[in-house]
Amino acid sequence: MRYISTRGNVEPKGFIDTVLMGLADDGGLMVPSEIPVVSAATLEEWRSLSYQELFLKIFAYYTNDEIPLEDLQEMVNTSYGNFRTPEVTPIHQVNDSLYVLELFHGPTFAFKDVALQFMGELYSYISKKQNKIIHILGATSGDTGAAAIQGVRGKEGIKICILHPHGKVSKVQELQMTTVDDSNVLNLSVHGNFDDCQKVIKDLFADLDFKSRYHLRAINSINFVRILAQTVYYFYAYLHVDGSSEKKINISVPSGNFGNIFSGYLAKQMGLPINKLIIATNENNILERFVNTGEYKPGSFTSTYSPSMDIQVASNFERYLYYLVGEDSEKLSAYMSKLQTEGKITVEGEALQQVQKDFAALGVKNDQCLNTIAKYQKEYSYLLDPHTACGIAAYEAFNGSDEIGITFATAHPAKFDEAITLIDIKQEFPAQIKALFEMPQHQTVVDHDKDEIVRQLQAFYK
Template identity: 70%
Template sequence: MEYISTRGNVGKIGFIDAFLMGLADDGGLLVPSEIPVFSAEKLKAWQNLSYQELVLEIFGYFTNDEIPAEDLRAMVNASYGTFRDPGVTPVRRLKDNLYLLELFHGPTFAFKDIALQFMGELYTYVSRKQNKTIHILGATSGDTGASAIQGVRGKDGIKICILHPHGKVSKVQELQMTTVPDDNVLNLSVDGNFDDCQRIIKDLFADLEFKSANHLCAINSINFVRILAQTVYYFYAYFQVAKQQDVKEVNFSVPTGNFGDIFAGYLAKRMGLPVNKLILATNENNILERFIKEGVYMPGDFRSTYSPSMDIQVASNFERYLYYVLGENPQLITELMNQFRKEGKLVISGDDLLRVQAEFGAHGVGGQECLDTISKYKAETDYLLDPHSACGVAAADQCAESGDVTISLATAHPAKFDEAIRLCGIEQAFPEQISSLFEKTQRQTRVEGTQEAIVSELMKFYNA
């Protein structure tokens, strides 16, 4: 397996080089040169594997044997050995044909732990093997930052800086990032929204001289390894549901703002997983819903919502999907992304749009609908959904056909978003790991939302 850019100007490179490059040097996103397709017999053979064993099987098709099997196994076991559920990502039946895939049993109670615990181990491994310093730079709408920091805090040879939009993450998300005392961690609270943070990150990675001189590496889902790690739980969830009832295909309902998590599901489908529809659940920042329904991709006015991790207008992984749905044509992708950068809009139509609509459903969940869904399912099933997971369930209820088996992704523990839960008149008990955060000292630096201000803080951090 080799890796290429969606824009066609990065030659075929190996797994480790793709991991370290993050954003492709031509400004595109790295994708595998070919997608392996697993047969029904292969899937059947995998059905009873543990989560860790399934990771090893799937990654084996992508790593090009660049990592010895015993080293990869050690990283996988270290990544998932501390999860609070032995199944890592257990599946719960919520009602009838609706299941929940619980992705919040890692150290920071969010789905980002699934990929970022592994990526933290892999960055540590590469730093040690290559005897090189790694500076991880990322932006977060809330959960990525805490998960990434947890994965590399205190590790030799690694420094991590995370940008988050000031005042636009939940209090628990903020505390999980800013109460980490390790000297290799820098939190920048940026005036602006997540899209501003993400734009600055992409511009810094696109500056190849700056990127090389400062050993920058990506932790956001622009890094393909993060996407690959997330494909595993789609397979695992399907296998768990298939053990409970006779099922040929399933829908997945995915709360998403940056298109990374649902792109992992799309990739799993391309790899042979029996997926009927991928249901895209979003909130009032519903640029992706409009794209799927109308073929128009155009940011609107930013809105702060009860599901802040999805408060995103410009989705990093959208380019990867465009690359595949438009026939893997890098010249066309380059033209479209340049057009989007200049005009702030791109449109697809005709057969291209029909292909999108054949694979995806979409529903933008309004604020009151989100709260009503939390209240409804708490009353009817005694299950407490966080607001992002509630968006996924609401979209499943809206988009799934009668008789469909649907797996909705529960992406975070409700304790991370108590502000929304309290608006539903519900009081919850916090896990000790979260309640203890409120007693800790915070460390963060507030900065202007400009590239110059960010670079200034980075230089002080890197030279300390």
């Protein structure tokens, strides 16, 4: 297995070099040169595997034997050894047609832990094996930052800087990042929105001299390993629900940056027989508009009750577009150039028909989000966070009477109590979250100014 850039101007790389590159040096995103296909017989064999065993089976297709199995197994066991349930991502049956895959049992109570606990171990492993410094740089709309920091805090040879939009993440998300006082962690709170933070990150990774001089590495979903690690729980969910019914299975995924849903697309391309992949967004509904009309055009930014999806420029969209245009790097590059110069791209005809075969999508309004939380608490005594509520609303919109729906619960509701309290629901915070409110914060507030952010990084990386 080799890895190539969506834009076609990077020599094929191995697995570890792909991990270290993050954003491709030509500005594209790294993808496998070919997607391995898993047979139906193999899927059946995998049905009884634990989460950790399944992880190792899937990664074996992608690592090129660059990491000895015993080393990979140790990383996987360490990564998931601190989750609050042995299943890692347990499945909760809500009713006859709906299952919820709970992805919030990691240390920061969000789905990002599932990939980032492993990525922290992987970066630490590479740093020790190659005796190289690793400086992780990322932007977050809320959950990635806390999970990434938790994954690498205190690790020798690694420093991490996370940019988050000032005042536009939930209080718990902010505290999970900024109460960390480790010397290898820098939190920059940026005046602006997530897209502003993400643009600075992409610009810095595109500056190859700066990237090389400061040993920059990516932990956002621009890094293919994030995508691959998330693919595991699609297989896990499908294989554990499929045995209970002969109905077709749909998966509904809260999605802002297109990374989580692209992991599902990859799983489906590998042979996992998912029926519908349903994209749930909020009022920042660029992905819904693309699926329904073929137009991909960032609109005006809206703050919502589901802030982790308050995104207008979805980084991983480029990976999907690459496959949509038949893995033609020239076509892909032309589309991305047009997006840069004209502010939008449009797909039509057969391409749009293919999009609509690949995905359904719903942009959930704030009121509908809160109503869904209230409904499921009242009818099933099951409390949803606002992002999961968007996923449930999308499931309700697209799940057929003869189909089973799996919705991903991407965060614990305690992380978004600002929304929960609006519908007069009082929840008990887990002890780990409750303790955050008594801890001092450590963050630097900066303007949305690339030069100022560079100065902060240069001082941190000394």
